Amino acid sequence: MGGVLPCGSCMLRVDVVVDLQYGDCGKGKVTHHLSRTKKYTHVLRYNGGCNAGHTIFHKGKKFVTHQIPAGVFFGVRSIIGSGCVVSVEQFFKEIQMLEAGGVRTKGKIFIATNAHVITPANKAEDRKRGGRIGTTGQGNGPAYRDKYGRTGVRAESLKRLKPYLIDMYDEWFYTERSRRVTPSNLSRAQSRGVEGLNNVTILAEGAQGFGLDIDWGDYPFVTSSHCTTAGALLNGLPPSAVRDVWGVAKIYETYVGSKRFQPKGKVFDQIGDIGEEFGATTGRRRQVNWMNMQTLERAIRMNGVTHVVFNKVDVLRTVGQWAVIDQGKVVEFSAGGGSASGGKTEKSMQDFITKRLKTLDIPRNKIFFSESKDRI
Numbered sequence: 001m002g003g004v005l006p007c008g009s010c011m012l013r014v015d016v017v018v019d020l021q022y023g024d025c026g027k028g029k030v031t032h033h034l035s036r037t038k039k040y041t042h043v044l045r046y047n048g049g050c051n052a053g054h055t056i057f058h059k060g061k062k063f064v065t066h067q068i069p070a071g072v073f074f075g076v077r078s079i080i081g082s083g084c085v086v087s088v089e090q091f092f093k094e095i096q097m098l099e100a101g102g103v104r105t106k107g108k109i110f111i112a113t114n115a116h117v118i119t120p121a122n123k124a125e126d127r128k129r130g131g132r133i134g135t136t137g138q139g140n141g142p143a144y145r146d147k148y149g150r151t152g153v154r155a156e157s158l159k160r161l162k163p164y165l166i167d168m169y170d171e172w173f174y175t176e177r178s179r180r181v182t183p184s185n186l187s188r189a190q191s192r193g194v195e196g197l198n199n200v201t202i203l204a205e206g207a208q209g210f211g212l213d214i215d216w217g218d219y220p221f222v223t224s225s226h227c228t229t230a231g232a233l234l235n236g237l238p239p240s241a242v243r244d245v246w247g248v249a250k251i252y253e254t255y256v257g258s259k260r261f262q263p264k265g266k267v268f269d270q271i272g273d274i275g276e277e278f279g280a281t282t283g284r285r286r287q288v289n290w291m292n293m294q295t296l297e298r299a300i301r302m303n304g305v306t307h308v309v310f311n312k313v314d315v316l317r318t319v320g321q322w323a324v325i326d327q328g329k330v331v332e333f334s335a336g337g338g339s340a341s342g343g344k345t346e347k348s349m350q351d352f353i354t355k356r357l358k359t360l361d362i363p364r365n366k367i368f369f370s371e372s373k374d375r376i
C-alpha cells in the first residue's frame with residue numbers, strides 16, 4: 001500500500017483506529033492523542049450508532065460522546081460516515097453537551113447524506129427484543145436491518161439534519177470547500193500543483209470492536225456493523241489511501257452482553273472494580289477475562305494493524321497479577337522465585353507480547369503499553 005493516493009486533483013491519506021477486542025479498549029483516547037499529535041483534515045466515525053460510548057479526557061474535563069468523533073475537540077472536521085446509523089435526538093443532545101463543556105461545534109460536525117437514521121420504532125424494538133444477546137437497546141440492530149432490507153431512512157431525508165449533511169465523495173475528492181470542481185477550476189488547480197486543490201488526511205475512528213464485528217465476532221453476540229478496517233473503507237475510501245492502522249487493545253479483556261464471558265475467580269472482579277469496568281452507554285458491569293492472544297492475532301492480521309496500543313496496564317499493576325490466554329491455556333507470568341518483584345513480572349509479560357507481535361511484523365517501537373487516561 002502506498003499510503004497516499006494521488007488522484008489527479010488531490011492527496012488522500014487515511015489512518016485507522018480499530019478496536020482489537022470487544023469495544024471499550026480506549027479508541028477515544030488514541031483518536032484524541034493522534035488528533036493532538038498529527039495533522040488531520042478530518043476525523044471520521046465509520047460504523048455503529050449511539051450504542052458506542054467514547055470516554056475522552058480533554059483539557060482536564062471528562063466527556064462521553066456516543067456518535068460525534070473526537071476530532072471536534074481540535075476543531076477538525078468531524079464526520080459521522082455512511083457506515084453509521086444516527087439517532088437524531090442523541091445527536092442534538094451531544095452537540096449541546098459539547099457546547100456546554102466549552103467545545104466549539106459550529107461548522108465542525110457533519111453527517112454523510114447516505115448515513116441511516118435510527119428511528120424511534122427501531123429503538124423501541126431493540127429495547128423489547130435486544131435482551132437475548134444483551135444489546136445496548138439503542139436501536140442499532142433494527143436500523144441496520146432496515147437499511148439492508150431497503151426500507152431504512154437516510155439522513156438526507158430529514159429536514160433537521162440538513163445543515164449538517166455532506167456528500168462524502170465531494171468531501172474526500174473535491175474539497176476546495178466552497179467551490180465544486182468544474183473542468184476549468186480543476187485545470188487551474190492542477191496547474192498550481194497537486195496541493196492546489198485538495199489535501200485530505202483522515203483519521204478514521206471505529207466503534208465497538210473485532211469481537212463484536214457482524215462477520216468476525218462471536219455471532220449472534222455481535223453488533224450489526226463492520227468494526228474492522230474494511231468497515232472504514234466502506235465510507236468511500238480506497239484501500240490504497242490507508243497509511244497507518246492503530247489497533248487498540250486492553251491488557252485484559254472485557255465484554256458486555258448476554259453470553260457468559262468471565263471465568264470464576266476473585267481476580268476478575270478485582271480487575272473490573274479497579275478498572276472501573278462499567279459501560280459508558282448503559283452503565284452495565286463489564287465481564288472480565290485475561291487477554292486472549294489468538295483473538296488478538298486474528299484481529300491484528302485481519303485489520304492490517306501497523307501499531308498496537310495496550311491500555312490500562314496500570315490496572316493489572318494495581319491488582320498485581322499478570323496473565324494471558326494462549327492456545328486455550330492461562331499463561332501466568334512471574335519473575336520466578338519468592339523474591340520476584342512486580343516490575344519484573346510485568347516486564348516478562350510485555351516481552352512475551354512483544355515477541356509474539358514481532359511474528360506479525362509489528363516492531364517494538366510500534367507497540368505502546370499505556371497507563372494513562374489521556375495519553376498513550
Ligand code: IMP
Pocket residue numbers: 022023024051052053133134135136137138139140141207208212221222223224256257258
Ligand atoms: P448493540 O450494538 O447495541 O446491538 O449490542 C450488541 C452487542 O454489542 C452487545 O453485547 C453490546 O453490549 C455490545 N456493544 C455495543 N456497543 C458497544 C460498545 O461501544 N462497547 C462495548 N460493547 C458494545
Ligand code: MG
Pocket residue numbers: 023024025052053054055280
Ligand atoms: Mg465504549
